[in-house]
Amino acid sequence: MEQLDTPHVPVELTPWDRVQLARHPQRPHSLDYIFALCEDFVELHGDRRFGDDAAIVGGMASFGNRTVMVIGHQKGNDTRENMKRNFGMPHPEGYRKAQRLMRHAEKFGIPVLCFVDTPAADPNKESEERGQGNAIAESIQLMTVLKTPIVVTVIGEGGSGGALALSVGDRILMQENSIYSVASPEATASILWRDAARAPDAARALKLTAQDLYTLEIIDEIIPEVPGGAHTDRLATMDTVGKRIAAHLEDVCALDLEVLMRQRYDKYRRIGQYEEQQSFAGRSFL
Amino acid sequence: MKEFFRRTKKSFPADQSSEQAQIPDDLWVKCSSCRELIYRKELNDNLKVCPKCGHHMRMSAREWIGLLDVGSFSETDAHLLPTDPLGFVTPDEAYADKLKKSQHRTGLADAVLAGIGSIDGLWMALAVGDFAFMGSSMGSVYGEKMSRAAERGAELGIPLLTINTSGGARQQEGVIALMQMAKVTMALSRLAEARQPHIAILVDPCYGGVTASYPSVADVIIAEPGANIGFAGKRLIEQIMRQKLPAGFQTSEFMLNHGMIDMVTPRGELRDVLARLLQHYRRQSPPMEEDDDGLEATDATPIYVHGRV
Numbered sequence: 001m002e003q004l005d006t007p008h009v010p011v012e013l014t015p016w017d018r019v020q021l022a023r024h025p026q027r028p029h030s031l032d033y034i035f036a037l038c039e040d041f042v043e044l045h046g047d048r049r050f051g052d053d054a055a056i057v058g059g060m061a062s063f064g065n066r067t068v069m070v071i072g073h074q075k076g077n078d079t080r081e082n083m084k085r086n087f088g089m090p091h092p093e094g095y096r097k098a099q100r101l102m103r104h105a106e107k108f109g110i111p112v113l114c115f116v117d118t119p120a121a122d123p124n125k126e127s128e129e130r131g132q133g134n135a136i137a138e139s140i141q142l143m144t145v146l147k148t149p150i151v152v153t154v155i156g157e158g159g160s161g162g163a164l165a166l167s168v169g170d171r172i173l174m175q176e177n178s179i180y181s182v183a184s185p186e187a188t189a190s191i192l193w194r195d196a197a198r199a200p201d202a203a204r205a206l207k208l209t210a211q212d213l214y215t216l217e218i219i220d221e222i223i224p225e226v227p228g229g230a231h232t233d234r235l236a237t238m239d240t241v242g243k244r245i246a247a248h249l250e251d252v253c254a255l256d257l258e259v260l261m262r263q264r265y266d267k268y269r270r271i272g273q274y275e276e277q278q279s280f281a282g283r284s285f286l
Numbered sequence: 287m288k289e290f291f292r293r294t295k296k297s298f299p300a301d302q303s304s305e306q307a308q309i310p311d312d313l314w315v316k317c318s319s320c321r322e323l324i325y326r327k328e329l330n331d332n333l334k335v336c337p338k339c340g341h342h343m344r345m346s347a348r349e350w351i352g353l354l355d356v357g358s359f360s361e362t363d364a365h366l367l368p369t370d371p372l373g374f375v376t377p378d379e380a381y382a383d384k385l386k387k388s389q390h391r392t393g394l395a396d397a398v399l400a401g402i403g404s405i406d407g408l409w410m411a412l413a414v415g416d417f418a419f420m421g422s423s424m425g426s427v428y429g430e431k432m433s434r435a436a437e438r439g440a441e442l443g444i445p446l447l448t449i450n451t452s453g454g455a456r457q458q459e460g461v462i463a464l465m466q467m468a469k470v471t472m473a474l475s476r477l478a479e480a481r482q483p484h485i486a487i488l489v490d491p492c493y494g495g496v497t498a499s500y501p502s503v504a505d506v507i508i509a510e511p512g513a514n515i516g517f518a519g520k521r522l523i524e525q526i527m528r529q530k531l532p533a534g535f536q537t538s539e540f541m542l543n544h545g546m547i548d549m550v551t552p553r554g555e556l557r558d559v560l561a562r563l564l565q566h567y568r569r570q571s572p573p574m575e576e577d578d579d580g581l582e583a584t585d586a587t588p589i590y591v592h593g594r595v
Contacts, residue, residue, distance in 0.1 A: 138503055268468045
């Protein structure tokens, strides 16, 4: 695989600064990437169960000389579009649409590219009624066993289970100023201290930057951004992302399916840090 | 004289850490639902279900072992201890200290108790959450024990029973905690390959990352009556989404009505239901052999039409 120079960090940004950059409204969103990097995109709609969720987009497209299934969270570029897209927070039908497209990809032997950019899964009453927990769980389960390569790129916010439901894959790439976290800093501050205003503290403690995730060995590569953030030079940003995805896609497509599946299993199975004592005897917490 | 009756504000010794452990082992317990006094032994014999109103009280992981055949349980992976992978320190409290406190208070290493046991002589791998340990939140040890339980089931060719109660992913382990959702689900694919079932019991309360991962894709999902089960917490929905929630929202019965679980089963009937289920799986036919020369084989196989060969 073609190697990239070590990503440089232009200025010392605090985690909270990066949260702001990751959420910047002018940052390229999934459809921007799809139109910039792919040709012949055919968007596919609907989960065949309840509806079509505009917070997740997907379809078939040509990427380089391959056909791929692209699926991504979609935020809006302005308030009106954000209302339509629910600020990129998917409902259960969004995840079920994604599952349908992934099965489709598996059936026709098409690799899957995912773009992750969501604050969280939609937390309203209707989503609970339609089984938000179930929809996310089924997406995760499907991706653990999907017999086709999956390359995931976090292009903005990777918020909680809502992001994980599109990001179980063979390669996880993150842009330099994107974030990925167990919950949004506001939610964590609210859960731990009942005070959402302390989000900057939470952002620091959560270790949610691309650099942190690379150190924790959860992601495979950090994609550098231009100084100032992705929104300051959208075309250059998208070009870099496209090249890195292409390199990783070539890698995983070259693998034998059996090897691919074994690597995916091991990739996730080893995540976690704990102490393993040789003998438990004699230890007491009391 | 007035002075005599005035309540002086002398609080109890504020030893927060031992608050829970110090609850005296007295003879009577007050039901948290109907407020009736219940004789403790009667309550324990009744699997902590209130004999007056049927309210299901929370059980510790150890107490859940009472569901199994007496003496059948043996614990596994007890030697896994949590660490502080992120160095999670905030002005209020460090995760490392919180862990120590919780371990001291509950006598548990972390939130999950795992092992092997039987019901009606039918063996299974078992993993049980304990809400008393940091709300049974899912961190590395939780994920690892669940994953090992699933892999053990696959290896030994026995079903997996998980008893789940959780506030969700453990915030203090950040994205590592989130990834446990994928990890446990990954491990469960081994159990599925071994054609062994995963039966999940949801008990009060079960939220967040746990609801949004492995229990929700179990082969059979059983919930206890009146348990609170959901993805987003009610406080969040009411305060942030500004939505009014109807009575009975996010309960077991709500989940059953919306098709998300298989059944709502009172604790007293769980053993019986599990025994029947396990019996069925044990009777399953061996997997259909995929023949290399399958096509030729079909040529020789007589076609079955309308009951005649």
